[in-house]
Amino acid sequence: MWGYIVRRLLLGIPTLLGVTLIVFSLMHLAPGDPISAMLPPDAPQEVVQMIRQQMGFDRPLPVQYWLWLTRVAQGDLGRSIATRRPVIQDIRSALGNTLILALAAACLGFTLGGTLGSCAAFSRGRWTDKMFSAAAITGVSLPHYWVAILLIIIFSVELNWLPAMGMQSTGSVSAGWGEVARHMILPTIALALIPMGVITRMARASVLEILSQEFVMTLRAKGLWSRTITRHIVKNAAPPVLTLMGLQFGYLLGGSVLVETVFSWPGSGYLLNLAIFQRDFPVLQGTILVLASFFVMLNLLVDIVQSLVDPRIRRT
């Protein structure tokens, strides 16, 4: 098992390098530059050149990438071009905020998705199946952004039940957990819709496939309790759903740029959005690197859980 984990971790390194290289290249290929975001358009050329030099933007791109990589290897993600705050400080606070939201959205989406998908499969062809499948398609099809605005209009503006933005009351000095929880409700619902829909569809398909297998018929013929049969079905249907959950959680950690922007939630999506518009390369690369690392770790975690659920995976 340990050998498997070490091998997977080592395999993650080229993945991370590839990700950073692609992001670096794309950002430098795109028109615009960080100086344009940082300084007014009529800032004198000598100042522009000086800042360009100080930040190393006058060097060839491969040199810039190599310098950044060597700093990262020493644990230094650099400083933001726009704000000059240490990148790690920005990522820490943003990722923490996104993690809170992602966990809540994952709990809601995965629980609902798993339950609705399984129920739909067990009641195949009946009205409950049709209703849950329709809910799943709706969840996948509705744009985050639109749902977020709709939720704000209904629950914040019209009913005035829940806050429309931020993580804490605008007038308060510090946020208690209860206050954060109130602010989380609407963004959590908006974020949970897609994972709910995706997991429902996968869970339904996976359970249906297991239900059609002969061993289920054998278990029934042997007269096992239906609860025991269900346990066997769920255990066998779980691996693909777990894989998908891992991927979905990764996406949630990336933070939905749109949902976080609509709710002014200071998470990683909001940070990424800002960094893209400001061409803040250190923040952008640092955030993507940290998120990609999370992604790799999550996939590893999912594989480990899968191999525990289904030992055949370890053997392959």
Added chain:
Amino acid sequence: MDGILRRYEAITRVSLGMLLVGVLVLILDGTAAIGATGKGGILRIGMTAADIAYTAGQPDQGFEGFRFVGYPLYDALVGWDLSQGERLPEIVSGLAESWEVDKSNVLKWQFKLRRGVKFHDGSAFNADAVIWNWDKIRNKEAAQYDPKQAGEIAFRITVIKEYRKIDDDTVEFTTTRPSSFVPFQVVYVLYSSPAQWEKVGRDWRAFAEKPSGTGPFKMTRIVPRERAEYEPNTEYWDKNRIPKTDKVILLPMPEVTTRLAALRTGQVDWIEVPPPDAIPVLRQANFQIFLRSYPHVWPYSLNLKVTPWDNKLVRQAANYAIDREGICKSLLNDTCTPATGVVYPGHPWFGNSKQLYQYDPKKAKELLKQAGYNGKRAKTSFLISTSGSGQMLPLPMNEYVQENLREVGIDVELIPIEWNALTALLRKGFVEDQAQTGAMNVSYNFVEPFSAFVRFFHSASVPPRSLNVMNYVNPEADRLIEAAEASFDPNVRDQTLGKLHELVMDEAPWIFVVHDLNPRAMSPKVKGFVQPQSWFVDLTLPWVEK
């Protein structure tokens, strides 16, 4: 007898009525007086920026940075009078009590500093602090030199060549040429505390987290991308400008629907730039809407080196073809006014131009015919942004203009690009890949003569030096700009700038479209706010009713 009684009754009724009106006037006047002296409350502001501007001194984020961070936390030697909205704000004394140009050598300006002013950390403001701050943005050898702050301010203080201390209360500036624009340049230089910089370990980033200026507000808290909190500086040197609120909270909200929802749910008291189509609903719900002309213009900077814009008649035709009233009414819900020049009518630099560019498609077609486009259509392309600071609603507005121009015989291809990419191209002008592009659509401010005219219409301002992207070279324009700068009589200077404006309107190196009216929406609880004809506001004036 009856007649006398009726007359008596009538006189009595009139007298009672007048008495009642008098009492009502007194009551209302009293209420107004009470209102004018009210104070307190927490003022929460939803800004359009996505993050709090740089708080160490010279702010970033352009004039929004000055509005919410620069001027509330810091002072300049001179300031703007933002206490009224009827006239353009005037330059008033700030950290300098008085200033004058040396009559025998007009290159030298002396500023007498205000005595007894303290930074928020308690250290004294004096001539040494002034020189230290100029070294911060000018002297690359100085320990406190901050390239970021230097980059933000350098283009605004081009005329100042040297600075020196005369005594503890006097500093002298030497200019590169005779220039009456000096007060308009030093108004942007803000003074950070040298003592605080030492205290936080000579680090501008650390200073930005615990800033210390001399401004009417002190920053008490900052959470990146979330909020900044200010409390009144009760020791402020100008006792008339001690803030009336107990606290100001700035909240970055780049998304317009979020700002609107936050205002309607009572999470903020004030939002910048509400969506134009929401303004009638906000008015119905008793929110206060503030609209007023201010130095903003939304034009197309034309590439004068390519056809069809190398022909003045075509440029004038395009200006006659735009239905500016239609844009303001149908698209922007009266949140703008038509622009027929750089500045708006009534502005001291407007002049008396004959070219007032009313919507006149017939005249536009006639001018095109004179320019040689008889039965032939002109073709061009406009580089536009999809969003951006001061760009209003760029896509629908550009489509509207495209349709207007199509109707008179000018076919425009719109090339939308992202805001950052557009500003990067603006720096270079119409060169390389953009050499054949017809125009760029970027909105501008015109707060003072340099930002209104020099950077756009002087031949020395062609990129990369400044923003004359049009390559507009006219010796008469250069002469008028230089004459205005060299004129130390404000009336003569304004008249000269008026003549320059007439010339610019006639030559039309821009297609002038609209002036924004700077919309703001506020809760009815916000009192005492004044919307000046400015990009800046005085945050010391409003308070929030509890």
